[in-house]
Amino acid sequence: MAAVLALLPCFAALAAGRQDYGWEWPLTLSQDDAGAYRVTLDEFVYRRLQDPQLRDLVVFDGAGGAVPTAVLAPEQPLARTAPRLALPWFALPMSKTPSARRWELLSESDADGRLRRVEVSGGAPAERAQADVLIVDLSRVREAVAALELEWKPVEALDLGYRVEASDDLDHWQPLATRGRLVDLQREGRRLLHRRIDLFGLLPHHQRARYLRLTPDRGDQALAIASVEAVFAPRATAAPLSWIELSPSRSSDDRQMYEFRIDGRFPVEQADVALDGNHAVEWRLESRDDADAQWRSRGAPWMGYQVGAEGGRSRPNALATSVRDRQWRLRASTAVATAPVLRLGYRPEVAVFVAQGAPPYALAAGSARALPEPSPVPRLVEALRERHGRDWQPATAYLGSARVLAGEAALRPDWNWRKGLLWGVLLIGALVVAGLALSLLRSSRATAAAEAVPETAEDVEPAPANPDKPDAE
Missing domain, CATH: 2.60.120 (Jelly Rolls)
Incomplete structure (x- = not known):
């Protein structure tokens, strides 16, 4: 049992650290002593994220310790100061x-x-x-x-x-x-x-x-x-849309259905279709997160068109809510001559973190192993705004060039031999404890039975002989 307890600190050592993430980006701070900072996520960060709730994104300090981090919508910390x-x-x-x-x-x-x-x-x-x-x-x-x-x-x-x-x-x-x-x-x-x-x-x-x-x-x-x-009044300005373009990964024989796949967890809020030449097509957009899920409609059908230089082209279609799904599907009202290009628009979010520990700081992303608990940062931002005014915002930090940590290996579940061995030892220790408990239980029962017997066989007197029975010759 003592050996099992001695191994428990080893499990703490396996807590999520830099080695559990695929990539990191060093951060440059705009101020030295601001306390809280925000950094805008770019396309390369989004492409490394795996978790739909973006839990596989965190900021580390110079000693490798994780600091409180949360991803917030751009209008939360980026509203302009009141003029x-x-x-x-x-x-x-x-x-x-x-x-x-x-x-x-x-x-x-x-x-x-x-x-x-x-x-x-x-x-x-x-x-x-x-x-x-x-x-x-x-x-x-x-x-x-x-x-x-x-x-x-x-x-x-x-x-x-x-x-x-x-x-x-x-x-x-x-x-x-x-x-x-x-x-x-x-x-x-x-x-x-x-x-x-x-x-x-x-x-x-x-x-x-x-x-x-x-x-x-x-x-x-x-x-x-x-x-x-x-x-x-503060002039709330929405962050400009960024666009990614996807080519079909699969299409139907009648050229009316096209499927697309996106790597990463982009907060898609608008969709557009690029098609060669003049056209007028009604489109339906659907999405799902993986091949086992059902397709879900992403808004009402919309008319996409392009009519010469004077007529212009249709506007992008706004989704009812932002979606981070990986698989997308377009359905056309009629067959199209060339494969469409699906354009998905998103507004880059910001990662807000508290500068605990010592610099330098780095943002890490991409992990199938590290899924930390919800961060207190959103509540902290609200508390600071109540204290300093609604116009308060964290200082700016900037992303540097990406560096590989565990790479693609971090995107696979971690069942390495070290963790397996520790789990095995823990299981054996649990069985040993159970065996000791069973042995103690049996011993206590035997002791109780022995104490219930009043006398031993030596203390019992022999029965008197029968006088009517003749002695054996």
């Missing part, structure tokens, strides 16, 4: 007494409505407050404003609410259904900062809001504004 625009703004004096707020704006603007100068008339307030009313000029903004972000000079402590009003002419003001709150607090080396006033997609030129007035709730808070920026 910003510095806005003109003007400070107006505010009285500590609400009834004393009697001032008149004298403004100068150009033909587009852009403010050039704002002056206050009507007499100075009896006692001026420490915080000012702000007039923010949105006249040159032509898209929806998600929020305003304000910068101010250092303060000891700040917690100040603001009312927001809108105007198209600086004379008539309408309150908006939003409020702002600026916070800047520090304690024990930590800082709580909130500089954003949400406007929820305000359209200045469509909602008569070319100017905004921000009025503080009270005037006893010292605050000197340094800048005001408009924050627009």
Whole structure:
């Protein structure tokens, strides 16, 4: 039994490592201390992957240890940062007494409505407050404003609410259904900062809001504004499609059915058919993962055509969802003269990893042996975005040239003699333990039976002789 226990660390040594993957790509980091990185997968990486869930892809550190890795859709970490625009703004004096707020704006603007100068008339307030009313000029903004972000000079402590009003002419003001709150607090080396006033997609030129007035709730808070920026909604941009072209591996005699095979696990989301000459053919697309599976339809039939130079050609057909199947089949509504070329479009995903351990890092792919458990990286990305804002994204890493690790051998199930021997020893050890347990059970039963006998044969007295029976001569 002790010998069996001594062999258990050997099984840990057989955990998935670099030797269980076919290929690797060294990674170059765009920053040294970002902590989390993303690398875009290319066609060569996809062609090495075997698992439909892409579990045979991982990043290793310089010591050969696997680090948390997950494959994410390109729009998750690759959304563009929300664009910003510095806005003109003007400070107006505010009285500590609400009834004393009697001032008149004298403004100068150009033909587009852009403010050039704002002056206050009507007499100075009896006692001026420490915080000012702000007039923010949105006249040159032509898209929806998600929020305003304000910068101010250092303060000891700040917690100040603001009312927001809108105007198209600086004379008539309408309150908006939003409020702002600026916070800047520090304690024990930590800082709580909130500089954003949400406007929820305000359209200045469509909602008569070319100017905004921000009025503080009270005037006893010292605050000197340094800048005001408009924050627009992030412009989510889909990654461009990449295309792979497949020639038929098999066709029917009537030239209406063509089968194709793709190596790798591409996230196919569009399909197109290239055919020589002018044509108009209705196509049906099906796919499956292996020869034992049933063919499954991948969307409704679509008309593929090409009509001269002026008529152009049909657009690619979008699939209902991305598919990673290896086998594809086209069915034509009529016989075609030449074999079609199936074009499959996909958007390259990104592998996001945490830079645990020491560099250099390398991405490894292609294995039939190593299928690790789900990674916590997707939850980590969400947590970091909640902390740093929805625009946060991991730093970039870049793929180097591929290097062979185990090569094609990693794509075959690993039943080598070492693992077989260890499993054999483990089985023998289990049988030995079972035999020992059975032996102990039998021994305990025998002991219990022996203790149940009260006396031995020597302790039993002989029976008295029968007096009526004559003695034998």
